[in-house]
Amino acid sequence: MEPANTLREDGECKGGILAHLERLETQMNRSHKRFEGPQRTQAEESTLGTRIHKLRLLRDKLRAEVKQRQAEIEASAASTEPDQTLETSEQEVLETKLENLKALLQAYHFTGLSGKLTSRGVSVCIHTAFDGNLLDSYIVDLVIEKPLWIHHHSVPVFIPLEEIAAKYLQTDVQHFLFSLCEHLNGYAGRKYQADRLQSDFAAFLAGPLQRNSLCNVLSFTYKVELGGQSFLFCARLLYKDLTVTLPTDVTVTHRGTDALSTSWEEQRVSHENLFRTTSLHKAFTSFAGGEKLNMSLPPCYFH
Amino acid sequence: MEAERAEVRALEAEIAALRRACEEPTAPWKETAKAKKSFKNIYQSESERLESSKDLRRQLGHLESELSLLSTLTGISIRKYSKKTEDLTSTVMTEKNIKKVLQRYKLSGDCHMVTFQLEFQILETQNEKNLSSVVTDLNIIMEPTEYPELSELVSRAEERRDLFMFFRSLHFFVEWCEYRKRTFKHFKEKYPDVVQLPEGATSSCLGIQNASQPGFELVIVWRIQIDDEGKVLPKLDLLTKIPQQALELDKKNVIESAPLSFRTLLGVLGIEASLESLIKLFFNTKE
Numbered sequence: 001m002e003p004a005n006t007l008r009e010d011g012e013c014k015g016g017i018l019a020h021l022e023r024l025e026t027q028m029n030r031s032h033k034r035f036e037g038p039q040r041t042q043a044e045e046s047t048l049g050t051r052i053h054k055l056r057l058l059r060d061k062l063r064a065e066v067k068q069r070q071a072e073i074e075a076s077a078a079s080t081e082p083d084q085t086l087e088t089s090e091q092e093v094l095e096t097k098l099e100n101l102k103a104l105l106q107a108y109h110f111t112g113l114s115g116k117l118t119s120r121g122v123s124v125c126i127h128t129a130f131d132g133n134l135l136d137s138y139i140v141d142l143v144i145e146k147p148l149w150i151h152h153h154s155v156p157v158f159i160p161l162e163e164i165a166a167k168y169l170q171t172d173v174q175h176f177l178f179s180l181c182e183h184l185n186g187y188a189g190r191k192y193q194a195d196r197l198q199s200d201f202a203a204f205l206a207g208p209l210q211r212n213s214l215c216n217v218l219s220f221t222y223k224v225e226l227g228g229q230s231f232l233f234c235a236r237l238l239y240k241d242l243t244v245t246l247p248t249d250v251t252v253t254h255r256g257t258d259a260l261s262t263s264w265e266e267q268r269v270s271h272e273n274l275f276r277t278t279s280l281h282k283a284f285t286s287f288a289g290g291e292k293l294n295m296s297l298p299p300c301y302f303h
Numbered sequence: 304m305e306a307e308r309a310e311v312r313a314l315e316a317e318i319a320a321l322r323r324a325c326e327e328p329t330a331p332w333k334e335t336a337k338a339k340k341s342f343k344n345i346y347q348s349e350s351e352r353l354e355s356s357k358d359l360r361r362q363l364g365h366l367e368s369e370l371s372l373l374s375t376l377t378g379i380s381i382r383k384y385s386k387k388t389e390d391l392t393s394t395v396m397t398e399k400n401i402k403k404v405l406q407r408y409k410l411s412g413d414c415h416m417v418t419f420q421l422e423f424q425i426l427e428t429q430n431e432k433n434l435s436s437v438v439t440d441l442n443i444i445m446e447p448t449e450y451p452e453l454s455e456l457v458s459r460a461e462e463r464r465d466l467f468m469f470f471r472s473l474h475f476f477v478e479w480c481e482y483r484k485r486t487f488k489h490f491k492e493k494y495p496d497v498v499q500l501p502e503g504a505t506s507s508c509l510g511i512q513n514a515s516q517p518g519f520e521l522v523i524v525w526r527i528q529i530d531d532e533g534k535v536l537p538k539l540d541l542l543t544k545i546p547q548q549a550l551e552l553d554k555k556n557v558i559e560s561a562p563l564s565f566r567t568l569l570g571v572l573g574i575e576a577s578l579e580s581l582i583k584l585f586f587n588t589k590e
Contacts, residue, residue, distance in 0.1 A: 069324075244532065
């Protein structure tokens with residue numbers, strides 16, 4: 001018996017097929033019972049045959065299902081009314097444009113200056129950075145009237161805001177903002193160096209770092225070791241120009257009564273030059289023999 | 304037998320594939336877009352749709368004004384911007400409440416006629432106490448210009464990973480170049496016979512000479528330099544060319560002190576007036 005060959009591939013309705021299958025199964029079981037031993041192969045064949053038959057039916061069912069799904073998709077795609085699509089797509093275009101513009105506005109942050117329009121004028125945000133580190137931001141709210149005036153700001157009190165405003169605000173707003181930017185970045189850079197010195201190189205300091213709020217006058221005593229001997233050096237850094245992050249005046253003196261030997265005098269002079277040309281924390285990194293004392297993260301800077 | 308077994312295997316494979324096809328959602332993005340649209344269509348009437356378009360346009364207008372404002376303030380026009388975020392937090396870090404995120408940015412735009420493209424990375428580290436943002440890489444690509452000072456600026460900015468300095472210096476440098484160009488052009492147009500621009504429109508020097516007084520020439524060299532800290536400084540110098548005879552008549556050493564006097568003049572009159580007065584010298588000839 002070859003049940004597979006007697007049935008048609010496309011099959012009939014479900015009920016009929018299943019009933020037929022059942023009949024076939026019982027037939028097979030009966031034949032299996034009747035013919036054993038040498039009839040084994042024949043039984044195997046019929047099992048396989050039944051299986052093939054079942055699988056074919058299942059496959060056809062699934063094929064039909066997939067076809068239907070595809071038809072559904074095509075139908076729905078065709079059915080969207082053209083008018084509605086046009087209008088909503090205009091909205092989508094506007095929305096995409098809006099998102100793009102918002103992103104571009106955000107991008108201005110990286111120029112160091114960003115801002116937005118207010119009801120009375122403009123709110124400018126000045127960003128600061130030093131040595132690749134992005135630091136604090138400060139806001140200046142300008143009211144656009146004659147004369148221009150500052151309604152509100154977050155600039156620290158020791159930055160000469162009034163002086164800069166008196167010089168440039170009425171004649172050249174751009175110049176006013178850039179001058180303020182220079183002062184704030186100078187301050188942020190000096191503060192960063194002083195903070196790093198205090199946090200990362202405390203082991204070198206003999207006594208606290210003395211600093212003013214503007215961080216343009218720094219004074220500290222530090223230990224220097226050379227060939228088994230150790231000395232205390234006092235450094236005084238003055239930043240006369242408030243827009244710079246390297247000191248304009250440096251004095252390194254020896255703490256002690258004895259005069260310095262030539263090699264120590266050389267050291268003292270080289271330190272003076274180092275402080276004049278390199279940022280504080282980099283100078284101390286070189287004192288530490290170039291090792292990076294990276295025990296803690298830089299201090300708190302939110303923006 | 305073998306043929307039947309092969310057929311079984313083939314059928315089983317096909318069934319598995321068909322089952323997968325049935326399980327797959329119908330092009331998911333289409334579904335959500337469709338869902339969005341139908342959602343909107345259900346809850347929005349015709350007039351509401353028009354209103355939201357109007358509202359969007361108003362918002363767009365507002366944003367465009369803000370962009371125009373920033374472009375004027377910074378001197379920089381940003382045209383394209385993209386950002387990609389990568390979370391670098393390891394499990395060890397999460398245990399210690401530390402979060403590390405790497406942000407990759409691409410930015411392009413122009414400053415007057417100078418175009419630039421920037422690619423940079425910012426590493427954000429957040430622990431319990433504070434948040435730090437560090438620029439870990441900066442690449443600047445600029446189209447070649449006739450200003451060699453700009454390529455110096457680019458390498459300095461890249462080395463220091465100093466975004467802000469790059470934009471500030473670029474803005475002021477270009478502004479000064481444009482001002483120099485305008486000023487030189489103004490004088491060339493006003494006194495075409497006396498004024499020469501040897502290097503053309505973007506010349507850094509201006510020559511003054513009078514055909515009726517051959518041998519006498521004044522050259523004003525106007526350099527625009529960017530110093531180490533990124534400050535843009537214009538530097539003007541005066542060069543003189545005088546015939547030997549005239550030099551011998553110069554008892555008061557006016558010629559020798561001319562460059563210094565020019566500097567003083569600049570301080571008093573400013574650039575334009577100083578240049579004008581020097582050019583006028585060449586008109587008061589036959590006396």
